[in-house]
Every structure is written in C-alpha cells, then in structure tokens.
Amino acid sequence: MPPPGADFLIVGVCGMKKTLDALKSRGCDVDGALGRMLGDADFMLACVRMALDDADFGKLGEALEQGDAGQAFERAHTLKGVMANTGLVPLYDSLIKIVEPLRAGHSENLGGEYARLMRLRDEMRDITGKNGEVR
Amino acid sequence: MDRDRLTVLIVEDQLINRQILCRILRDEYDVVEAVNGEAAMETLRSGSEVSAILLDIVMPVMDGYAVLREIKDSPYASIPVIVMTGETDIAAEQKALDLGAWDFVPKPYQPSVLLLRLKNVIVRSQFYLISEMKYAYEHDTLTDLYNRNSFFSRTRKMLEDDPDERYALVRLDVNKFHVFNSYWGEEEGNRLLRYIADSIRTDAKQLDECTYARINADAFCMCERYDEAVINSQAETFRQRLADYNKDYLIEPCVGVYIIEDPKQNIVTMLELATLAAKECKSRYMTYIQYYHPEMSDKVLQEQNIVNDMHNALEDEQFVVYLQPKYNLKTERPYGAEALIRWQHPEKGFLSPGLFIPVFERNGFIGKVDYYMWEHVCALLRKWLDEGLDPAPISVNMSRVNLYNPNLVELLTGLVKKYRLPARLLNLELTESAYMENPEVMEKMIRRLQAAGFTIFMDDFGSGYSSLNTLKNIPVDVLKIDMAFLAGNAAMGRNECILAAVIRMAGWLEIPVVMEGVETQRQVEFLKSVGCGYVQGYYYAKPMPVADYEALVRGVEQTPAETVSENHEVMARTIWSSGEQINLLFNSIKIPAAIFEVGDDGFNALRVNESYNRLFGYGDTEDDNLDKAYGRHMPPESAALAEDAFRRAAESRSEAECEYDIVLGDGSTRRAHMDIQYWGANGNMKIVFAMLLGTDNQALEACRDD
Numbered sequence: 001m002p003p004p005g006a007d008f009l010i011v012g013v014c015g016m017k018k019t020l021d022a023l024k025s026r027g028c029d030v031d032g033a034l035g036r037m038l039g040d041a042d043f044m045l046a047c048v049r050m051a052l053d054d055a056d057f058g059k060l061g062e063a064l065e066q067g068d069a070g071q072a073f074e075r076a077h078t079l080k081g082v083m084a085n086t087g088l089v090p091l092y093d094s095l096i097k098i099v100e101p102l103r104a105g106h107s108e109n110l111g112g113e114y115a116r117l118m119r120l121r122d123e124m125r126d127i128t129g130k131n132g133e134v135r
Numbered sequence: 136m137d138r139d140r141l142t143v144l145i146v147e148d149q150l151i152n153r154q155i156l157c158r159i160l161r162d163e164y165d166v167v168e169a170v171n172g173e174a175a176m177e178t179l180r181s182g183s184e185v186s187a188i189l190l191d192i193v194m195p196v197m198d199g200y201a202v203l204r205e206i207k208d209s210p211y212a213s214i215p216v217i218v219m220t221g222e223t224d225i226a227a228e229q230k231a232l233d234l235g236a237w238d239f240v241p242k243p244y245q246p247s248v249l250l251l252r253l254k255n256v257i258v259r260s261q262f263y264l265i266s267e268m269k270y271a272y273e274h275d276t277l278t279d280l281y282n283r284n285s286f287f288s289r290t291r292k293m294l295e296d297d298p299d300e301r302y303a304l305v306r307l308d309v310n311k312f313h314v315f316n317s318y319w320g321e322e323e324g325n326r327l328l329r330y331i332a333d334s335i336r337t338d339a340k341q342l343d344e345c346t347y348a349r350i351n352a353d354a355f356c357m358c359e360r361y362d363e364a365v366i367n368s369q370a371e372t373f374r375q376r377l378a379d380y381n382k383d384y385l386i387e388p389c390v391g392v393y394i395i396e397d398p399k400q401n402i403v404t405m406l407e408l409a410t411l412a413a414k415e416c417k418s419r420y421m422t423y424i425q426y427y428h429p430e431m432s433d434k435v436l437q438e439q440n441i442v443n444d445m446h447n448a449l450e451d452e453q454f455v456v457y458l459q460p461k462y463n464l465k466t467e468r469p470y471g472a473e474a475l476i477r478w479q480h481p482e483k484g485f486l487s488p489g490l491f492i493p494v495f496e497r498n499g500f501i502g503k504v505d506y507y508m509w510e511h512v513c514a515l516l517r518k519w520l521d522e523g524l525d526p527a528p529i530s531v532n533m534s535r536v537n538l539y540n541p542n543l544v545e546l547l548t549g550l551v552k553k554y555r556l557p558a559r560l561l562n563l564e565l566t567e568s569a570y571m572e573n574p575e576v577m578e579k580m581i582r583r584l585q586a587a588g589f590t591i592f593m594d595d596f597g598s599g600y601s602s603l604n605t606l607k608n609i610p611v612d613v614l615k616i617d618m619a620f621l622a623g624n625a626a627m628g629r630n631e632c633i634l635a636a637v638i639r640m641a642g643w644l645e646i647p648v649v650m651e652g653v654e655t656q657r658q659v660e661f662l663k664s665v666g667c668g669y670v671q672g673y674y675y676a677k678p679m680p681v682a683d684y685e686a687l688v689r690g691v692e693q694t695p696a697e698t699v700s701e702n703h704e705v706m707a708r709t710i711w712s713s714g715e716q717i718n719l720l721f722n723s724i725k726i727p728a729a730i731f732e733v734g735d736d737g738f739n740a741l742r743v744n745e746s747y748n749r750l751f752g753y754g755d756t757e758d759d760n761l762d763k764a765y766g767r768h769m770p771p772e773s774a775a776l777a778e779d780a781f782r783r784a785a786e787s788r789s790e791a792e793c794e795y796d797i798v799l800g801d802g803s804t805r806r807a808h809m810d811i812q813y814w815g816a817n818g819n820m821k822i823v824f825a826m827l828l829g830t831d832n833q834a835l836e837a838c839r840d841d
Contacts, residue, residue, distance in 0.1 A: 029243075032243065033243075035246065036155060036159070036243060036244055036245070036246055037155060037158055037159075038158060038159065038246065040158070043154075043158060047151050047154060047155060050150065050151050051151050054149075054151075074193055074195075077193050077221065078148070078149060078193060080221055081149065081152060081191075081221040081242040081243075082149050082151050082152060084221060084242045084243035085151065085152055085155050085242060085243045085244055086151065086155075087243070
C-alpha cells in the first residue's frame with residue numbers, strides 16, 4: 001500500500017513532469033534551467049512562475065505606449081535576463097526583438113511584438129498555473 | 136555565518152536572479168544580497184567581510200558602472216568584482232573592465248562556469264593582497280624606494296651572489312636637513328626626499344648590480360660595485376642635482392663611502408661605518424664626500440671612552456686647574472692668569488683639552504666642568520687671600536651652555552659669596568661667536584654680570600663675522616685677540632696694520648687688549664710699538680700647575696697696564712663725535728685746522744675742518760686718506776719739518792711751530808706756518824692740534840671756491 005498522501009505525491013510528481021514537458025514542447029530550455037538551479041524542479045518552477053508574473057511586463061507596455069525608449073529598454077533588458085535564467089526561450093527571443101531597437105533609441109512599431117510577448121506569457125502562465133514562494 | 140566560508144555580495148535588482156544565484160552559491164559561500172548599487176555600497180561600508188562581488192549592470196537607483204566607479208578608489212578596491220551581463224556588447228565589457236571589473240559571467244548563468252570564475256578571482260585577489268602587504272613591508276611609503284630592512288636583505292643576497300667583486304656602501308644625506316624642514320615645512324621636506332629618491336633611482340639604472348633604499352629621515356643608501364671614479368662622479372652629480380633643486384636655498388649633500396673589505400660583515404655595521412664617514416663631511420667645510428678610514432672609528436671609540444670616564448673624572452677630581460699668566464707688556468711682569476683645564480687620567484695619563492673639550496661641548500657636560508673650574512679658581516683665590524696675599528684676577532672660561540643659562544648670574548654670585556671674594560677677582564671670558572648667536576640676550580646677561588662686579592673678557596675677538604657690530608653693542612671690559620690673526624695673509628704688513636688700528640680703537644674705547652699666543656720677540660716688539668696692554672703666550676710663560684704659578688708670582692708686584700690715556704675723555708669726545716655742536720665748533724674755526732696722532736712710525740690726520748679741506752681741494756671732512764693727501768701736498772723735506780715739530784710738541788707736551796712749503800690744490804706752492812699744540816695721548820700715540828697760516832700770519836687762501 002502506498003503511504004498516506006502518496007497519491008497526492010504521485011499525482012504531484014506526475015503533474016510536475018507534465019508541466020516541464022509542456023514547457024519543453026513550447027520551446028523552453030527546461031534542462032538548462034534545471035541545471036542552473038542544481039536540478040531542483042520545484043525551485044525552478046517557482047522561479048518560472050515568478051518570472052511570468054514580473055511587474056516589468058506591464059511597465060514595459062506603459063513605457064512603449066509613452067514612447068519612452070530609455071525606460072522601455074531597461075525593462076526589456078531586465079526581463080530578457082530573467083527569461084534567460086529561467087529558460088523561457090520563446091519570451092527571451094521575443095524580448096531580443098524589442099531590446100535591440102530600443103537600444104538604438106527606437107520605440108515605435110514595437111507594439112506588435114509586445115503583444116506577441118504578452119500572448120506568449122499568457123500561454124506559459126497557463127502551462128505553469130499559479131506562481132508560488134521559492135523559499 | 137560559518138567562519139570558514141567566504142562571503143559573496145550579490146548585487147542584482149531582480150529577485151529571481153538573486154534567488155538563482157543564491158541557489159548556485161549556497162553550498163560553498165555565504166551570500167549577502169543587495170537590490171541595487173546603493174544598497175551594495177551600504178553593505179560594504181557596514182563592514183561586512185566580502186570576498187567577492189557579483190554585480191549586475193542595469194539596476195535602478197545606482198547601476199553597476201556607478202558601483203565600479205565608487206569602489207575603484209575606495210578601501211574596497213581590492214575586492215574582486217565579477218560583472219553579470221546579458222550583453223555581448225564589447226563596448227560595455229570594456230567599460231566595465233576599465234572601471235575595474237575583474238571578470239564577466241553571462242546570463243543565463245552557467246553554474247559551473249560561475250563558480251570557477253568566482254573561485255579564480257578570489258584566489259587572485261588573495262595573492263594580490265599578500266603582494267600588497269609584501270610591498271608595504273619592503274618599501275618606504277614616502278619615496279617608494281626599498282626600506283631599511285629590505286635593503287639589508289637584498290644587499291646580503293647581492294654580496295653572496297657576487298663574491299668575487301668588490302662592493303662599496305654609499306650613504307647619502309642632506310646636510311642640515313632639519314633646518315630645511317623647519318624653514319620650508321614638512322611638505323616641502325617630503326618633496327625634497329622624493330626628489331632625492333628619483334635621483335637615486337636614475338643612478339641605479341646605470342649600474343649593473345646595486346641595491347638602494349631610503350634608510351630613515353633624509354638618509355639614503357646604495358650598495359654598488361666599487362669604482363672610485365664612478366662613485367665620485369655620482370656624488371658630484373648628486374651635489375649638482377641638490378644645488379639645482381631650490382635656487383633660493385643651497386642644499387648640500389653629505390656622502391659617506393665604506394669600501395667593503397669583508398662581504399660577510401654585518402650590513403648594519405657597514406652602514407654605521409659609512410655613516411661615520413658621512414659625519415666627517417659635516418665637520419669639514421666644502422667637503423661633501425668622505426671615504427671611511429679606520430681612524431674615524433678610533434675617534435668614535437676615543438670619544439666613547441671619554442664619555443664613559445667623564446663623570447668619575449669630575450667626582451674624583453681628575454680635572455686640574457692650570458694657570459697661564461698674562462703679562463703687563465710695559466712692566467713685563469705677570470698680572471693675573473687664565474685658568475685652563477687639564478685632565479690627569481689615572482690610567483691614560485695627561486689628556487689634552489683638545490681631546491675632551493669638544494666632546495663635552497657636544498654632549499653638554501661642559502656646563503658641569505665649567506662650574507667645577509670656577510669653583511676651584513674661587514677656592515684658590517680664597518686660599519691666597521687667607522695667606523695674606525693680594526692676588527691679581529684669574530679669568531675663567533664660559534661655555535655656550537652656561538652663557539645661555541638663565542641662572543648664570545646667580546651661579547656666579549653664589550660662588551663668589553661662598554668663597555667670600557670680591558667679584559673683580561674672578562674674570563669671565565666669553566667667546567665672540569657666542570655673542571653673535573643671540574646678541575640681545577648676551578647684552579642683558581653681560582650687563583647683569585658687570586653690575587654684579589665681574590669683569591668681562593671677549594675672547595677670540597676678530598674671529599667672528601661682525602666683530603665691529605658686536606663691539607658697538609656689547610659692553611665688554613677687555614678684548615682678547617689671538618696672534619693667529621696675524622698669520623696667513625700674503626700682503627706684507629696688512630695684518631699688522633689692521634691689528635694696530637684695532638688696538639688703537641680699543642684704546643679710544645678704554646678697553647684693554649690681551650694678545651694671546653705670543654711666541655716670539657718680534658711679536659712682542661711689534662705689540663709694544665702699537666700700545667698693546669697685555670700679552671699671554673709661550674714667549675713669557677706656558678700654562679703651568681698652580682704651584683708653579685704661585686712660585687712665579689711670589690714677591691712680584693702685579694700691576695695692571697694703564698688703560699686710560701691722558702686727556703682721553705675730552706679728546707675722544709671731540710675727535711670721534713659726529714654730533715652737531717662739535718662739528719659746528721670745529722668747522723667754525725676759519726683757519727685750516729687738523730688733529731693728528733703722532734707715533735714712532737709717523738703721523739696720521741684724525742680729523743680736519745672744512746677750511747683745511749677747501750685749502751687743499753678735498754670734498755669731505757672725514758676723508759680717510761687725508762694723511763696720504765697731506766703728504767701729497769708737502770715736499771718730503773717739508774714733511775720732515777712738520778713731523779719734527781709734531782714730535783717736539785708731543786715730547787714737551789706743549790707748543791711747537793714750524794714753516795714749510797705746501798702745494799695747494801691748484802698746484803701752486805705756498806709757504807705755510809703751522810702752530811701745534813699738544814693735546815693728549817692715546818696709548819703710545821700723542822695727539823696734537825695744528826693750525827695753518829700764511830707766513831705773514833694771514834689766512835692761507837683757498838685753492839677753489841666752495
């Protein structure tokens with residue numbers, strides 16, 4: 001007989017793997033992120049959730065709307081680093097397309113890419129569920 | 136925190152990134168987090184012992200570049216910084232490196248790479264710290280040269296590695312550096328020291344093998360292969376560089392060289408010997424380089440022995456009083472003496488004052504020795520008085536140490552009181568050079584001593600730089616001049632002329648003169664002819680034990696030389712006064728008039744009036760070539776007639792007259808009648824007053840208009 005709570009545990013573990021596989025299938029560098037976090041999947045997932053909830057996504061949109069290239073660059077640049085560390089490659093690639101024009105001081109015509117970024121974020125949020133505490 | 140674990144400061148505004156880094160680092164390091172640059176600096180300032188910093192660049196409030204800038208010139212500059220960058224921008228990397236970043240790690244983090252790079256920079260920084268400490272341990276902080284300790288160890292190694300070559304230790308310092316420092320200030324002094332250090336570095340580059348360092352204060356040292364020509368040339372270059380340093384202040388070097396005979400000798404000892412040689416420069420004028428020779432050590436040893444023995448010598452009364460009599464030159468009989476110290480050492484025998492007096496003067500012991508001598512002389516005088524004798528005064532010497540003793544007057548009055556002596560019996564000899572150090576203080580001291588009844592001698596008059604000024608301001612009672620004054624000048628008779636003038640001048644001031652160091656009859660005859668009062672020297676008597684002096688003066692009537700000349704006061708006032716009334720009186724005489732002094736070797740005009748000047752065509756009543764001018768206007772036979780008349784007036788102490796031809800300013804010859812009146816004497820010079828008239832007793836016409 002499995003110990004009490006084991007069903008939930010098994011379900012939890014099975015759920016974790018499913019999430020990670022889903023992220024992988026969407027192009028995320030799950031193995032890289034896990035390696036970065038010393039194989040701690042729970043920790044990794046918690047970081048992913050936190051990254052997807054980062055307030056800089058909203059602030060980037062505001063800055064683009066206001067045409068503030070400087071602010072937008074800083075937000076995008078920061079987000080890019082976080083996406084890289086958490087293995088969220090699709091968002092990382094989208095952010096590169098936003099960061100480079102902003103680095104050159106151009107904030108126009110980035111609305112489309114920003115919208116795509118936000119759709120990707122929502123997709124990832126759907127895959128990972130709610131964010132939680134890391135420690 | 137675990138004491139054995141090092142601490143890493145993570146500076147990153149993104150929580151996720153901080154958490155990931157913490158996770159990566161936590162197995163090996165303790166972590167401190169900062170959310171931006173400002174928080175990071177606060178953490179450092181709080182004293183956290185951080186071994187490395189992981190630094191993000193783009194952060195709010197204070198970014199990574201600002202942190203790098205702030206750390207660079209701070210006490211935290213030695214902490215290694217790894218910059219975490221998501222960029223592959225070369226410019227950004229270069230900027231970070233320029234600002235002092237040690238390494239980069241890219242985002243996304245690679246844990247193994249990050250940990251390795253962290254470990255590398257920490258190890259490198261520890262080596263750096265150690266090397267910094269080592270540098271500080273080996274180097275002088277002011278000049279960046281090696282310091283004393285590293286000089287010794289490096290020199291030892293150099294000598295061991297090169298045993299077949301001969302080396303020399305060259306020690307350099309600045310003569311009277313402390314004076315430069317006091318005058319220009321410490322900052323300037325430090326600037327000079329750095330200048331010297333640069334000079335030494337430059338010289339060292341020219342040499343194959345050498346070590347060099349700043350030893351302490353202004354002392355520097357080099358150890359190099361011995362080549363006398365090279366060393367002398369270096370010393371000369373050094374001297375020139377110092378001379379060029381400050382145009383308003385001459386800075387001179389002292390260079391002491393010790394040629395190393397035994398390379399195994401202790402380097403500290405070698406430096407001491409080079410230092411001894413350098414010290415010789417200080418005591419020799421115009422000498423800036425000296426090579427050590429063993430006599431220098433003997434001298435030091437000798438001095439040390441003197442110092443070791445001096446206290447016992449005083450207690451055991453090994454110092455004895457010798458007396459050198461002064462002689463009244465006229466009577467050729469002794470009148471008093473100068474007390475001189477001798478040291479009868481129980482083992483070494485008789486020690487010359489030349490050996491120990493300079494040592495005592497340097498170490499201040501002379502003060503006690505002075506008092507010892509004064510007391511012994513007072514005891515002697517008391518003994519003679521108790522024996523019913525009428526002793527002449529004995530003079531004692533006064534060192535600088537006591538001259539500036541504020542209790543000097545009390546000390547001396549206390550002594551004469553203790554021995555119940557009149558102060559006039561204890562004469563005090565002070566050197567002129569001591570006056571010059573602080574004339575105001577000296578003047579006050581001397582006046583107090585004179586008020587207490589002491590007679591003050593100025594010793595070594597003429598040896599100082601401003602003897603006349605000293606004489607003008609300091610009220611001495613007796614002058615002592617050394618016969619060595621007459622030595623050395625090539626011009627025949629020049630020194631004798633100056634000495635005669637000095638003695639006559641002293642006569643006008645009613646100051647007796649004692650000539651010291653008189654050794655020959657010729658000197659004695661000369662001094663008699665110029666009216667010197669006293670003589671002290673080997674010609675008459677050497678310094679002698681007290682018993683011999685007592686035997687010498689027993690039964691001898693001791694009389695002082697005459698110091699006051701006839702009619703002196705009035706004459707002196709008239710002749711030497713520049714006051715208006717005297718001038719008016721003298722110049723109101725419409726007849727050409729002059730005052731002459733007549734001696735065995737001729738006559739000199741001391742003063743003439745305006746009428747005299749107009750007659751002979753001179754411009755100034757105080758022209759000091761008048762005697763020659765007078766002679767120029769008088770044919771030789773006329774000069775002889777005039778001189779004869781002067782002598783007659785002088786010898787008879789009354790009047791005389793003569794007639795002779797004079798040559799006026801326009802070249803014409805006139806017959807003149809001179810009336811001469813004896814006036815008084817100054818020493819052995821007679822003073823006469825003369826007036827010139829035409830042979831018909833009418834005024835002689837002036838040769839030119841006023």
